[in-house]
Amino acid sequence: MVVDTETNKPKVSWRQGLSYNTVDRVDTNYILSYNINERFSTDDEALPVLKKIVEQVKRDNKRKFESNVKQVVGDYSDKEVHSWDQQVKEAEKWTADNTASVPLLSEIATIRGMQMSVLVEKVFLKANAYSTAYGQVLGEYQRVLDVIESIDFNDPLTWDNIDLLG
Numbered sequence: 001m002v003v004d005t006e007t008n009k010p011k012v013s014w015r016q017g018l019s020y021n022t023v024d025r026v027d028t029n030y031i032l033s034y035n036i037n038e039r040f041s042t043d044d045e046a047l048p049v050l051k052k053i054v055e056q057v058k059r060d061n062k063r064k065f066e067s068n069v070k071q072v073v074g075d076y077s078d079k080e081v082h083s084w085d086q087q088v089k090e091a092e093k094w095t096a097d098n099t100a101s102v103p104l105l106s107e108i109a110t111i112r113g114m115q116m117s118v119l120v121e122k123v124f125l126k127a128n129a130y131s132t133a134y135g136q137v138l139g140e141y142q143r144v145l146d147v148i149e150s151i152d153f154n155d156p157l158t159w160d161n162i163d164l165l166g
């Protein structure tokens with residue numbers, strides 16, 4: 001027998017818990033229903049738990065951000081990543097004046113045997129792809145920080161903001 005535990009599962013806040021109520025048979029399926037229970041009688045009981053949740057969210061957010069940044073950067077070395085800003089500056093300079101001195105890109109193009117225009121296009125494409133991906137990762141990291149910062153442990157009216165994180 002397989003029991004469906006998701007269909008009737010209600011969304012609960014951090015202040016609530018779920019307990020099983022009944023298992024109902026619907027045709028050939030078994031569906032679990034729940035009771036929602038309040039976990040705390042007072043704010044004084046809730047506050048230490050909220051503080052632990054906030055600390056865990058901070059650690060998880062930082063860990064997730066660092067992991068996602070590693071995925072965005074991929075297999076590029078730190079030294080290569082540090083050259084990206086210079087590559088973009090030189091690509092912009094060369095685009096404005098294709099006789100401008102662009103020593104980094106000139107060396108790369110010469111060694112790779114490619115036209116400067118092709119290299120400049122690659123630099124812009126990769127820079128835009130990186131900026132988009134990094135922006136998504138950084139935006140989510142900062143969104144979580146914003147929610148955390150909106151919680152004032154001295155103001156219980158702000159405590160439920162933690163639920164904004166899902």
